[in-house]
Amino acid sequence: MNLHEYQGKALFAEYNLPVSKGKVVFKAEDIIDACNEIGGSKWVVKAQVHAGGRGKSGGVELISNPEDGVKFAQKWLGKNLVTYQTDKKGQPVNCILVEECTNIAKELYLSAIIDRESQQIVFIGSSEGGVNIEDVAKNMPEKIIYQGFVYKDDSLNENAENIAKVLKLNDQQTLQFIPIIDNLLRLFVEKDLSLLEINPLVITENGDLHCLDAKINIDSNALYRQPELLDMRDETQEDPSESEAAKNDLSYVSLDGNIGCMVNGAGLAMGTMDTIKFFGGNPANFLDVGGTATQERVAKAFKIILDDPKVKVVLVNIFGGIVRCDLIAEGIIAAIKEVEVKIPVVVRLEGNNADIGSKILSKAKIKIESINDLAVAAKKAVLLAK
Amino acid sequence: MSILVNKDTRVIVQGFTGSQGTLHSEQSIEYGTNIVGGVTPGKGGIEHLGKPVFNSVEDAKRSLDPNASIIFVPARFCKDSILESAEAGIKLIICITEGIPTLDMLEVKKRVDELGVRLIGPNCPGIITPGKAKLGIMPGDIHMPGSIGIISRSGTLTYEAVKQTTDLGFGQSSCVGIGGDPIPGSSFIDMLKLFQDDTQTEAIVMVGEIGGTSEEAAAEYIKNNVTKPVISYIAGKTAPAGKRMGHAGAIIAGGKGTADNKIEKLQECGVYVADNLVSIGSKVAEVLG
Numbered sequence: 019m020n021l022h023e024y025q026g027k028a029l030f031a032e033y034n035l036p037v038s039k040g041k042v043v044f045k046a047e048d049i050i051d052a053c054n055e056i057g058g059s060k061w062v063v064k065a066q067v068h069a070g071g072r073g074k075s076g077g078v079e080l081i082s083n084p085e086d087g088v089k090f091a092q093k094w095l096g097k098n099l100v101t102y103q104t105d106k107k108g109q110p111v112n113c114i115l116v117e118e119c120t121n122i123a124k125e126l127y128l129s130a131i132i133d134r135e136s137q138q139i140v141f142i143g144s145s146e147g148g149v150n151i152e153d154v155a156k157n158m159p160e161k162i163i164y165q166g167f168v169y170k171d172d173s174l175n176e177n178a179e180n181i182a183k184v185l186k187l188n189d190q191q192t193l194q195f196i197p198i199i200d201n202l203l204r205l206f207v208e209k210d211l212s213l214l215e216i217n218p219l220v221i222t223e224n225g226d227l228h229c230l231d232a233k234i235n236i237d238s239n240a241l242y243r244q245p246e247l248l249d250m251r252d253e254t255q256e257d258p259s260e261s262e263a264a265k266n267d268l269s270y271v272s273l274d275g276n277i278g279c280m281v282n283g284a285g286l287a288m289g290t291m292d293t294i295k296f297f298g299g300n301p302a303n304f305l306d307v308g309g310t311a312t313q314e315r316v317a318k319a320f321k322i323i324l325d326d327p328k329v330k331v332v333l334v335n336i337f338g339g340i341v342r343c344d345l346i347a348e349g350i351i352a353a354i355k356e357v358e359v360k361i362p363v364v365v366r367l368e369g370n371n372a373d374i375g376s377k378i379l380s381k382a383k384i385k386i387e388s389i390n391d392l393a394v395a396a397k398k399a400v401l402l403a404k
Numbered sequence: 405m406s407i408l409v410n411k412d413t414r415v416i417v418q419g420f421t422g423s424q425g426t427l428h429s430e431q432s433i434e435y436g437t438n439i440v441g442g443v444t445p446g447k448g449g450i451e452h453l454g455k456p457v458f459n460s461v462e463d464a465k466r467s468l469d470p471n472a473s474i475i476f477v478p479a480r481f482c483k484d485s486i487l488e489s490a491e492a493g494i495k496l497i498i499c500i501t502e503g504i505p506t507l508d509m510l511e512v513k514k515r516v517d518e519l520g521v522r523l524i525g526p527n528c529p530g531i532i533t534p535g536k537a538k539l540g541i542m543p544g545d546i547h548m549p550g551s552i553g554i555i556s557r558s559g560t561l562t563y564e565a566v567k568q569t570t571d572l573g574f575g576q577s578s579c580v581g582i583g584g585d586p587i588p589g590s591s592f593i594d595m596l597k598l599f600q601d602d603t604q605t606e607a608i609v610m611v612g613e614i615g616g617t618s619e620e621a622a623a624e625y626i627k628n629n630v631t632k633p634v635i636s637y638i639a640g641k642t643a644p645a646g647k648r649m650g651h652a653g654a655i656i657a658g659g660k661g662t663a664d665n666k667i668e669k670l671q672e673c674g675v676y677v678a679d680n681l682v683s684i685g686s687k688v689a690e691v692l693g
Contacts, residue, residue, distance in 0.1 A: 132506050134586050134616040137513055210505055240505035242480060269650040273642070284584060284650025285558020285613055288639040289681035292663075295642045296680050304643070306650040337560045337567075339529075339543040369563065370543050393682040 019236045022066045024115045025250045026232030029209065033201040036194075036228045040117035042066070046091035052116040053084040060119035063087045065094045067109035068255040070217075070233070071101035077111070080119065087116060110254050120228055125218035126185050127151055130206050138166045139206060141199065143181040147218035167199075169207050174200060187227075194227045209247060210240030259303075259322050266318045268307060275300025277403045278323035278332040280316070282307050282341075290335045293392060299400030302329045307336075313349035313356075320357045333399040334365040335392065343367040343375030351382045362387065362402045366395035406533035406578045407553065407598040407605075408496060408522070409472065413537050416464050416494075417442040418485050419476035421452050424500075428476065428541050429453055435538040440468045461492040472496040474530065474539045479503035482526060486512050490521045498539050499526035499589065509587040516589060523589025527651065528581035529559040540581065542566075550575015552688060553599035555592055556611035557584050557618075558651070561639060561681070565609050568685025574692070577604040584613070584651030592622035600630050607633045607692055609684060610675070612666060614640030614649065619666040627673035633691045636670050637678045638663045 021029070024042040031037055041052040053061050061084070065077035072078050077099045081087045091114045098108035125147035133140040144162045146154045155162055163184040165177050178199040182192040206214055213235040220230050241248045253261050263270030269284060273291075277299050281287035284306045291301040303326065307319045323332055336346050350365060364387040367375040372390060379388035387402075389395035409415075415432075419425040420442020430453060433439050441456040441464055448459030458464040461473065473489045475482060475497065482504045489497050497516070504526050516523045524531055530540015534547035546563060548570045556562035562581050569576060580595050582588050592610060599605045608630070612619040619638065626634050641663040643649050667677050678687040 132510065132586065134618070135621070137510060137587055139510070207507060210507055212506060237506050239479065239503045240507070243505075271644070271647045271649060273644065281560075283558060283560025285556070285561035285611070285639050286564065286681075288613060288643055288649055289561055289564070289637075291642040292639060293681050301642060304647075304649050337563050339541065339560070339563060368567065369546060391682075393680075396682075 019238055019241060019247070019251055020068045020255065021234040021236070021247070021250055022068065022113075022252060023064065023232050024066055024113070026234040027229070029205060029234065030229055030232055033205045035198060035201055036226065037232070038117040038120055038228070038230070040115055042113050042115050043091065044095075044113045046088050046095055049087040049091050049114065049116060050084040053087060056116065056118050058118050061087060062117045062119055063090045064115045064117070065099050065111045066113045066115055067099050067104070067111055068252070069099070069101050069103040069109050071103050072099065075099060075101040077101070090114070112252070112254060120220065120230060121223040122220045122230075123223050123225070124221040126220065127154070127217050128181075128219045129213070129215035129217070130202060130211070131213055133164075133166070136166050138168060139203065141165050141167060141181060141202075143185050145184060145186050147220070151217065167203055169203060174203070188225075190225065191221065191227055198227060210237045210244055211235065212237045259325055263305070263322050266315070268305060268315065268319055268322065270322055271304040272326060273301050273303050275302045276328045276330045277399050278302045278326070278329040280305050280307055280319050280323060280332060280334045282336050286335065286337060290333065290392075290396070293396045294333065294400060297393070297397050297400045299396070299403055302326055313352045316349050317353035317356050320353055320359055324357065324359065324361075329361065331362045331364065331399050331402040332359070333395060334363060335395070336365075336367055338367060338369035338372060338375070342371040343369060344371045344378055347375035347378040350386070351379070351384065354384055354386070364389060364395050364399045364402070366390060366392050368392070405602050405604040406536065407595070407602050408524075408578060408580065409531050409533050409537045409539055411436070411438065411536045413438060413472050413496075413539070414468065414470040415439045415472045415474060415537075415539060416461070416468065416470040417474050417476065418461065418489065420444050420455075420457055421447055422476060425476040426453065428500075431544065432538045435544045436535075437537045437539060440470055461489045461494065465492045465494065470494065472498070472539065475499040475501060477501065479505075483508040483512055486523065487515060490516050490519050490523075494521070496522050496524075497589070498524045498528075498530050500528060500530055500541055501525075502527040504585070506586055509585065513587055513589060522594075524580060525583040525589055527585045528583030529562060531578060531580050533578045534576050542579070542581075546570055547579070548575035551577060551604065551606040553577045553595075553602065553605040553608045554579040554611070555595040555599070555608065556581050557613050558611060558639065561611050561613075561637075564681060565611055565637070565684045569609065569688055572685045572689050574688060577602055586616065592618055593625045596622060596625060596630055596634075600632060605632065607635060607688060609688065610634055610636045611684075612636060612638045613651070614638075614643050614663050614666075615651070615661045617660060620669045623666075623670045623673035623675055626675055633676065635676045635678060635684065635687050635691055637681060637684050638666045638670070639681070
């Protein structure tokens with residue numbers, strides 16, 4: 019789950035990290051009060067969406083008159099912001115963060131992830147901030163440091179200093195930097211983060227370190243023990259079908275093609291998409307219906323798949339492990355009747371009682387193509403989608 | 405021979421009396437697995453499926469001397485359950501549960517490594533040595549004793565590979581699901597080592613998927629250490645970047661972890677790559693002649 023910048027910065031403030039004075043507004047006219055409350059004579063207004071690249075797309079503006087902020091908010095609130103990280107539709111802007119203006123001397127990069135290879139929390143730092151870090155990694159790898167950390171370990175200072183060197187911080191800044199790392203690490207562990215990114219972390223004209231952005235992802239598996247973060251979820255930033263699927267414990271990702279897929283198991287679901295592509299078709303989605311493909315779950319899955327108007331045919335691929343294929347076949351038939359599926363459905367059943375399942379499907383008085391061989395089934399679906 | 409489990413493995417089940425624990429233990433016992441008892445806190449002293457139940461792994465260990473444990477407890481309790489078993493001296497732990505917080509797994513992985521415990525999973529179908537022992541949730545009847553060792557990050561994809569190698573008459577020495585999480589207890593490399601040393605295994609099928617770089621690391625390891633033929637299939641060629649494809653570990657991040665990268669690296673290192681899910685078996689046949 020992702021947080022908005024303003025939510026991330028509220029967490030930063032809670033952990034004593036240096037962030038700008040700011041206020042989030044949901045109505046354009048509230049910008050004026052927000053500017054007055056923050057004080058000063060220059061402000062930054064930032065459209066809040068779950069995507070990077072906002073600055074380059076006009077979603078961030080520097081203003082010296084609160085009225086200009088109102089105009090900015092009127093322009094964006096209720097509209098979609100398209101950046102290089104979003105799809106063509108963009109992400110809806112529901113609120114604007116107003117912040118005091120920070121005078122920047124230098125932009126740096128800092129992030130933290132759980133590194134799968136070294137199996138520890140790794141901080142990534144670079145003296146090149148404000149740009150796409152993947153480009154820096156490719157073109158100037160010597161300007162990036164990957165530093166592993168062990169929580170509550172006594173080598174924190176030493177590790178933080180290693181990063182400070184690559185960031186070319188002076189002694190004063192390094193003294194500021196060590197508690198920043200300490201607090202970020204504590205935040206990462208206590209709030210079950212999977213990613214934390216500050217791009218840019220800046221050195222101000224006064225020579226102080228300051229967090230100008232905050233990108234936070236939370237480990238979805240840990241949300242049960244982070245209720246206050248779960249409350250921050252903004253479903254408008256998520257694909258509606260994906261959220262609906264998640265509510266029903268189904269894993270769904272929408273894609274561009276026209277062959278709907280319903281599969282049990284995540285690996286097999288990916289494999290099925292690849293098989294469709296291999297035979298010249300295009301999958302419309304990834305959908306893992308789970309180990310227990312009951313009528314109820316299959317019906318929900320059909321509804322979600324058919325919500326996508328591009329879908330011309332549905333390929334169901336079930337490897338009956340513990341669940342018997344005859345039961346699955348009955349569930350599929352009942353679900354097709356319940357949802358009133360009007361487009362062709364190709365079903366491949368394999369595993370436990372697959373033969374009986376196929377017989378049940380072919381006897382059903384609805385149009386289902388029952389094919390046991392996955393290659394043949396995929397080819398059939400590709401043909402029907404054309 | 406086989407790897408990790410056989411007829412003599414003495415197994416306890418953590419979460420024995422729960423619905424998942426009961427369902428799968430019943431099937432494992434029916435398959436011939438030597439399940440000697442189980443653990444459910446608060447239910448010690450009763451009998452379940454004809455086996456004794458204990459309050460703690462330590463109690464079970466003292467009475468039954470098990471050498472493997474399989475875990476079916478809910479995700480939020482898994483960290484404690486795995487560590488409980490590891491601290492009690494069980495050397496092989498299989499965790500089936502999906503959805504364990506990644507930070508919990510960082511802690512668990514560090515500790516099991518320190519204790520020299522072999523952890524399989526989490527978020528996996530388990531291990532089976534066909535005809536001998538089934539410690540997992542896989543359907544037993546698609547397996548057949550034979551010569552192929554199978555390692556996979558996915559459950560149902562493993563079943564595909566199993567079915568195809570059974571249909572072609574090869575059968576399997578052992579099959580291990582290492583799980584779909586970002587921090588697995590065991591890696592491809594850990595299992596490749598065991599299969600390389602196992603006399604029954606003639607060829608190894610390695611089923612990978614997008615996300616992380618464990619297939620690339622395995623490829624490098626195979627080049628230098630594995631003399632048996634390795635056949636691989638990688639799922640997720642069509643997966644978009646930045647989206648989690650069901651498994652917590654199946655995500656292409658920062659340009660890393662794509663199927664194409666993995667396939668290229670595997671081929672470079674002499675691994676035979678099946679270009680399609682439906683041709684894993686035929687690739688094995690082609691390689692073994």
